[in-house]
Amino acid sequence: MLIDSRLRSVHKDRTDADPEQEDLARQLISSLGPEGLEDVLDGACTLIFLYVKWLREAHEAHEAHEAHDKDVIEYVVPTLVTTLRRMTRSIPPEAIPTMSGMVIAAAIGLSPTLWRQQYGDWKKTELTPLEATAFLLAEHINRITEDPDFATRMITEALTQVEAG
Structure with a gap:
């Protein structure tokens, strides 16, 4: 929800930014408490994993057609x-190596949450970079697919399949 909100706000005219929606997102985060915040962080790591997994599969499919040796x-x-x-x-x-490390971990099939746990608790200075990383990956997917809602729809469909399964 937070990443989708950021994606939508970036694609809107800056004068159309919805301060009420931003306030609601801030209130939601502040109301969660420590356990809820950990769930949000795990969710962001899961988004990163799923986005990178999709990107890896898309690049592998492209490589099969183009005979390139580059990966995600x-x-x-x-x-x-x-x-x-x-x-x-x-x-x-100082947060950039952590974010790139998480993406690389996801690219080789490791859980970003489990990879990150080896470095201890999240630092406050890493929270915005984590959100930015998930956002940038979602935006990359949306650009590749030429569909501004593809990344959000992909996650929604994955959640629906999990609930139904």
Whole structure:
């Protein structure tokens, strides 16, 4: 929900930003408490895993047609790092290796949550970079598919399948 809200706000005219929706998102996060916040962090890591899994499969399918030897790490991580580095007001440089490490972990099939746990608790300075990473991956998928709602719909369909299964 949070990533979808960010995607929609970016694609709207900046003057159309919905402060009420932003307030609701802030209230939701602040009302969760420590356990709820951990669930949101795990959810963001799950989004990263699913987005990278989709990107890996898309690149593998493309490689089969084009005979390229590049993988998702080679295509996605450099762009992600470059974009995060440009976000100097929101993303501290020391958080970028953690975010790229999580994406690489997901690209080789490891859970970003389990990979991240080896480094201890989340730091407050890593929360915005985590959200930005999930957002940037979703936006990358939307650009590839030329569908501004594809990443959100993909997650919604995955959740529906889990509930039905």
